[in-house]
Amino acid sequence: MDVGVWAVLLIANRWAHALAATLWVGGGLVYLLVIVPAARRLREAGHETGVAAWMNRQAGRVLGGGIGVFVLTGGIMTLQRLSEPEIGAAYIVVLAAKILLSAAAFTLVWKRGELFTGLSAGPLVGLLPAWLRSKAGLAVALGALAYLLAIVLQRIVEAALLAS
Numbered sequence: 001m002d003v004g005v006w007a008v009l010l011i012a013n014r015w016a017h018a019l020a021a022t023l024w025v026g027g028g029l030v031y032l033l034v035i036v037p038a039a040r041r042l043r044e045a046g047h048e049t050g051v052a053a054w055m056n057r058q059a060g061r062v063l064g065g066g067i068g069v070f071v072l073t074g075g076i077m078t079l080q081r082l083s084e085p086e087i088g089a090a091y092i093v094v095l096a097a098k099i100l101l102s103a104a105a106f107t108l109v110w111k112r113g114e115l116f117t118g119l120s121a122g123p124l125v126g127l128l129p130a131w132l133r134s135k136a137g138l139a140v141a142l143g144a145l146a147y148l149l150a151i152v153l154q155r156i157v158e159a160a161l162l163a164s
C-alpha cells in the first residue's frame, strides 16, 4: 500500500482511539457527576419517569460500543509500535499494564446490569468517593488510569527516539 495512504489510516486509527478515550473518561465523568445525580434528584422530587432505567441501558450500549473501538484501534497501534526498533522492555511492561487495566474496565461494563448503584464488594471500595462507588464509576476510574499510562507510553517513545 502507498506510504501516504498508510500514514493517513494510522492517523485515523489513533484519532478513533483518542475519541473513544475521550468518550469513556470525559463522557463517563459527566454522566457520573451530572446526569446520575440529576436523575436521583428528579426521583426524590417524585418525578419518576423511567428515564433513569433507559439511561442505564443506553450508557451500557455506548460503553459496550466503545470496547469494540478500543480493542480494534488499540490492537492496531500495539502491532505498529511493537514493530518499531526503538521499543524496549519498559514500553512493553507499561503497555501490558494498560491492557490489563482496560480489560478490567471492560469486564465491569460487559455484563451491563445495574451500572450506577453502589458496590458493596470489600473494604477498599469504601475508600472511594461516593460517586465512584459503582461499576460505571470504577470503569471510568480504570479508564482514567489507562489514559495516564498512554501518556507514559508516549513519553517512553519520545525518550527512546531522542536517545537514538
Ligand code: HEM
Residues within 6 Å of the ligand: 014, 017, 018, 021, 024, 025, 070, 071, 073, 074, 075, 077, 078, 081, 095, 098, 099, 102, 103, 105, 142, 143, 144, 146, 147, 150, 151, 153, 154, 157
Ligand atoms: C479504557 C481503555 C483505554 C483508554 C482510556 C485508552 C487511552 C489512550 C489514549 C488517550 C491514547 C493516546 C492517543 C493519542 O492521542 O495519540 C492511547 C494510546 C494507545 N493505546 Fe489506548 N486506551 C485504552 C485501551 C487500550 C487497549 C485495550 C489497547 C490495546 C489493545 C490500547 C493500546 C494503545 C496503544 C498501543 C497506544 C499508543 C501509545 C503510544 O505508543 O503512543 N489502548 N490510549
